[in-house]
Amino acid sequence: MDLFFYSLAIQLSALIAVALLRSNRAASAAVHLLLLAGLVSGFVSTLSALIFPADQPLSFNIYGVPPDLFRFDALGLYFLAIVQLVAIPTTIYSYSSLKHYIDKGKSVKQLLAVYPILLVATQLTVVSNHSILFLVCWELMSTAAYLGMVFEKEKKDVQTGSFYYLVMNHVVVFILYVFFFLLHRHSGSWLFSDFHVSPDTGSLFILLYVLALIAFGMKAGFMPFHFWLPRAHPIAPAVFSSFLSGIIIKTGIYGILRTFQFLNPTPEWLGWVVLAGSMISAIFGVWYALAQHDIKRLLAYHSVENIGIIGIGIGIGFIGSAYQSLPVQVLGFGGALLHTLNHAIFKSLLFIGSGVIYQNLGTRNIELMGGLARRGRFFAILFLVGSVAISGIPPLNGFISEFIIFNGFFTTARELKNYYPLLMLISTVGLAFVGGLAVACFTKINSIMFLGDERKEIKHFHVSVYDYLSLGIFALLCAAIGFYPQPFVRVINDVLNRAFIPGNSSSALLNINWFYISLIFLAILAGFILIYIWKRGMNKKYGRKILPAWGCGYERLNPRMQYTASSFADQLNTIAKTVLGYHKKIKPPAEIFPAKNKFESHADDFVDSKIILPWFKKINTFISRIELLNYSDIRYYVAFILIIISIYSLIGFLWI
Amino acid sequence: MDLNTLAQGIFALLTILVLAPLFAGVINKQKAIFTGRIGAPVVQPYYELKRLLRKETINASSSSFISDIAPAVNLIAMVVAAAMLPVGFMKPLISFEGDIILFAYVLGLARFFQILAAMDIGSSFEGMGASREATFAVFAEPIFFFTIGSVAFADNLTSIYDIYHSIRLDNVTYIVFIVVCSISVLILAVTECSRMPIDDPNTHLELTMIHEVMILDNSGVDLFLYQYSSYVKLCIYAIVEASLFYPFAVQNSYVAVIIFMVVIAVLATTLAVVETVTARFKLKFVPQYLLFATAIGVLNLLIYTFTK
Numbered sequence: 001m002d003l004f005f006y007s008l009a010i011q012l013s014a015l016i017a018v019a020l021l022r023s024n025r026a027a028s029a030a031v032h033l034l035l036l037a038g039l040v041s042g043f044v045s046t047l048s049a050l051i052f053p054a055d056q057p058l059s060f061n062i063y064g065v066p067p068d069l070f071r072f073d074a075l076g077l078y079f080l081a082i083v084q085l086v087a088i089p090t091t092i093y094s095y096s097s098l099k100h101y102i103d104k105g106k107s108v109k110q111l112l113a114v115y116p117i118l119l120v121a122t123q124l125t126v127v128s129n130h131s132i133l134f135l136v137c138w139e140l141m142s143t144a145a146y147l148g149m150v151f152e153k154e155k156k157d158v159q160t161g162s163f164y165y166l167v168m169n170h171v172v173v174f175i176l177y178v179f180f181f182l183l184h185r186h187s188g189s190w191l192f193s194d195f196h197v198s199p200d201t202g203s204l205f206i207l208l209y210v211l212a213l214i215a216f217g218m219k220a221g222f223m224p225f226h227f228w229l230p231r232a233h234p235i236a237p238a239v240f241s242s243f244l245s246g247i248i249i250k251t252g253i254y255g256i257l258r259t260f261q262f263l264n265p266t267p268e269w270l271g272w273v274v275l276a277g278s279m280i281s282a283i284f285g286v287w288y289a290l291a292q293h294d295i296k297r298l299l300a301y302h303s304v305e306n307i308g309i310i311g312i313g314i315g316i317g318f319i320g321s322a323y324q325s326l327p328v329q330v331l332g333f334g335g336a337l338l339h340t341l342n343h344a345i346f347k348s349l350l351f352i353g354s355g356v357i358y359q360n361l362g363t364r365n366i367e368l369m370g371g372l373a374r375r376g377r378f379f380a381i382l383f384l385v386g387s388v389a390i391s392g393i394p395p396l397n398g399f400i401s402e403f404i405i406f407n408g409f410f411t412t413a414r415e416l417k418n419y420y421p422l423l424m425l426i427s428t429v430g431l432a433f434v435g436g437l438a439v440a441c442f443t444k445i446n447s448i449m450f451l452g453d454e455r456k457e458i459k460h461f462h463v464s465v466y467d468y469l470s471l472g473i474f475a476l477l478c479a480a481i482g483f484y485p486q487p488f489v490r491v492i493n494d495v496l497n498r499a500f501i502p503g504n505s506s507s508a509l510l511n512i513n514w515f516y517i518s519l520i521f522l523a524i525l526a527g528f529i530l531i532y533i534w535k536r537g538m539n540k541k542y543g544r545k546i547l548p549a550w551g552c553g554y555e556r557l558n559p560r561m562q563y564t565a566s567s568f569a570d571q572l573n574t575i576a577k578t579v580l581g582y583h584k585k586i587k588p589p590a591e592i593f594p595a596k597n598k599f600e601s602h603a604d605d606f607v608d609s610k611i612i613l614p615w616f617k618k619i620n621t622f623i624s625r626i627e628l629l630n631y632s633d634i635r636y637y638v639a640f641i642l643i644i645i646s647i648y649s650l651i652g653f654l655w656i
Numbered sequence: 657m658d659l660n661t662l663a664q665g666i667f668a669l670l671t672i673l674v675l676a677p678l679f680a681g682v683i684n685k686q687k688a689i690f691t692g693r694i695g696a697p698v699v700q701p702y703y704e705l706k707r708l709l710r711k712e713t714i715n716a717s718s719s720s721f722i723s724d725i726a727p728a729v730n731l732i733a734m735v736v737a738a739a740m741l742p743v744g745f746m747k748p749l750i751s752f753e754g755d756i757i758l759f760a761y762v763l764g765l766a767r768f769f770q771i772l773a774a775m776d777i778g779s780s781f782e783g784m785g786a787s788r789e790a791t792f793a794v795f796a797e798p799i800f801f802f803t804i805g806s807v808a809f810a811d812n813l814t815s816i817y818d819i820y821h822s823i824r825l826d827n828v829t830y831i832v833f834i835v836v837c838s839i840s841v842l843i844l845a846v847t848e849c850s851r852m853p854i855d856d857p858n859t860h861l862e863l864t865m866i867h868e869v870m871i872l873d874n875s876g877v878d879l880f881l882y883q884y885s886s887y888v889k890l891c892i893y894a895i896v897e898a899s900l901f902y903p904f905a906v907q908n909s910y911v912a913v914i915i916f917m918v919v920i921a922v923l924a925t926t927l928a929v930v931e932t933v934t935a936r937f938k939l940k941f942v943p944q945y946l947l948f949a950t951a952i953g954v955l956n957l958l959i960y961t962f963t964k
Binding site for chain 2: 569
């Protein structure tokens with residue numbers, strides 16, 4: 001794996017380019033070229049190690065790096081491949097998006113310096129084998145993302161949103177310190193490869209799981225801890241929100257899967273807890289999304305939903321582990337792993353798409369958009385591909401991973417008997433319900449943003465070649481996994497065999513009739529093309545005309561009379577208004593000639609406004625009450641931090 | 657798959673595709689008789705489809721490529737869904753482990769593009785219909801899995817053909833099961849196919865409709881494709897319902913066909929009677945109505961738990 005480290009070196013050399021080149025434009029070009037070169041070479045090496053593990057030495061020989069500092073096991077390699085694969089198109093888009101800032105005369109040196117660090121730190125996080133190194137990379141990754149997020153720091157919502165992200169990171173890292181310290185105490189080593197705690201340890205085992213699920217779950221954005229996602233995603237520059245949603249929250253999933261490697265077999269109740277929590281995340285994540293008008297905030301809630309779906313897979317895997325049932329584990333974890341890849345792909349596509357729209361229209365409010373499909377037809381198609389994929393509709397990749405999870409439900413019921421058929425039937429209905437809500441949500445944003453007439457006049461709509469290239473790669477990946485899932489499923493099965501479920505001989509994942517499914521999908525595509533050609537022929541024969549829409553005889557329809565996103569989703573939101581905190585402000589017209597009127601609808605996140613925020617406030621009042629020394633100068637606080645750290649280190653030295 | 661099953665599958669699919677408009681015609685004829693009219697002949701839907709084919713297509717000025725492709729997507733999704741259903745004793749063309757999931761999601765594909773095509777017109781009429789379709793679909797989806805899905809979990813079968821074949825009558829709980837399932841599948845069919853009391857396929861008041869209003873601005877071959885897909889969809893749900901009564905004839909395949917026909921005919925009469933005697937629900941009651949059907953589905957679970 002030497003090539004991996006050389007590729008990192010190429011990526012890091014981008015920092016030198018930032019330092020040396022004075023012109024923003026030249027620096028941007030150099031940085032992105034170097035990053036691309038590094039990422040592509042890294043991806044090739046990761047892919048070959050993943051596919052041909054026998055031919056590739058998974059060890060490395062770099063001067064000065066101890067051999068057990070990094071470990072290239074199958075799980076790490078799989079996540080490394082996801083990071084590099086998704087980072088390549090994201091980097092292509094990054095070039096074109098930075099050009100917009102440069103054209104406006106804004107210096108982008110900050111983003112240029114932070115982005116390579118973010119990439120390198122994320123790649124190192126998923127392959128580090130030493131706890132301290134893992135924590136350092138983890139912290140570096142989080143901080144780099146934070147620095148990218150505050151790029152437009154003069155805006156008020158950027159300041160508050162990024163602060164939530166920062167607080168979340170601190171809490172996560174604090175819990176992780178305790179987690180790894182306990183693991184170290186138990187095993188006497190700092191290396192991941194040495195960690196193993198059996199359930200016989202009782203309370204330690206449970207404590208470790210609780211810590212890991214809270215810390216990694218918070219990073220991933222599971223439901224009660226999702227508060228930072230809808231705040232941090234909308235404010236970050238498009239590249240960073242895409243990376244945040246596509247990759248960084250997946251490191252939380254990586255963490256949970258690693259924890260499972262250290263601590264197995266899991267008790268049965270834990271599987272239930274994860275399954276129930278994930279189901280709640282999935283259902284309410286998508287329902288909250290339905291109530292949003294801000295495209296990036298909406299997509300952030302969709303990340304909560306998809307993390308929930310991944311979590312459902314993990315929950316099934318945990319239940320399988322409790323019963324030592326291989327097929328259940330394979331299908332549960334397999335579905336989770338594939339959905340992790342799928343979500344990274346289509347969520348990046350959608351975030352980059354929304355970034356392109358924001359650059360052109362200068363707004364994230366979907367109520368002000370409309371008619372984009374006729375401005376950028378190809379762009380609309382690419383965005384539609386992402387939307388169909390994320391709704392889990394055949395024939396794209398979202399369906400494949402959800403299908404594996406559905407199969408996991410059926411297999412669990414078959415293998416474990418008892419009360420499981422009942423529980424799995426409820427899970428099936430739950431996941432189908434999520435699918436229905438996702439369809440409602442993505443038809444909403446596609447139709448309001450792209451279809452109909454322009455609600456606000458669009459002066460120009462330009463999508464650059466780089467944008468198309470980046471979106472096109474993602475859309476192709478969506479189609480590839482959808483139409484030809486065999487190779488991807490085989491790799492995942494291999495990952496599970498090699499690193500995850502030792503001694504796995506179950507071929508439950510490969511036994512699904514993938515060839516048949518590919519065939520049906522191709523039939524759908526071919527049938528569609530045939531019917532479409534026939535329809536065009538009929539159009540030619542009997543004529544096709546473009547006329548204004550029917551307005552009941554009223555001639556002067558205007559774009560403001562179109563259906564809005566709020567009215568589209570109103571009925572569904574009203575049904576769940578307590579949980580969504582959905583409320584409308586409207587004054588019914590009173591006189592015969594009503595004056596100008598106003599209508600507002602809001603959705604405050606219930607979990608957020610009723611649970612998380614009051615809790616934050618309580619902590620705040622508590623701390624201000626015990627505050628002994630109140631100085632307005634920041635230097636005093638820095639001094640305090642230094643003193644506290646010295647005391648900690650002293651205790652540490654004396655104890656060890 | 658040998659040649660015989662393949663031929664059977666193709667024959668079953670063709671039966672659905674050819675006879676789908678007839679089923680709608682039969683319902684309309686019965687409805688007319690119940691309301692004291694003579695009514696159009698049962699083959700009237702064929703004439704109407706033929707007429708549509710020869711008309712000019714008109715697209716709204718604000719429409720985009722979605723209006724162009726959606727009718728074709730809609731039809732192919734319906735055809736694929738229809739290919740997964742057993743007709744009488746015949747094995748369907750598409751049948752594999754887990755096709756129950758694909759069945760539900762392929763119908764989702766049709767719905768996705770139908771809603772988009774409606775919103776593509778940019779008129780509020782279509783917007784209302786699309787919004788209602790999206791809302792009611794969310795509540796209709798669980799009904800399907802609670803009914804057919806509960807039979808699937810009872811015997812751990814995941815292929816629609818096998819699921820229907822597993823229904824046995826030696827156990828009295830299965831009879832209760834079928835009765836309960838048939839009620840909630842009927843409600844599901846009524847919702848998904850936009851019939852009374854959810855939607856009125858006959859009125860031309862845009863404000864009250866769901867499916868008809870979504871295709872208000874379509875004409876010519878586009879309207880042909882939409883109408884034909886909706887006939888196929890009605891037929892699909894009729895078969896989902898009728899196949900529940902399949903076990904009465906497991907021994908003899910000819911009896912199976914006869915029973916199948918009888919059940920379909922009874923179903924058509926039921927729909928016609930329901931449409932004659934009931935009025936449309938207020939729209940805000942529709943989700944409650946669907947939740948009622950879901951609650952019946954939960955009843956299935958209880959039956960299941962007590963019999964195991």
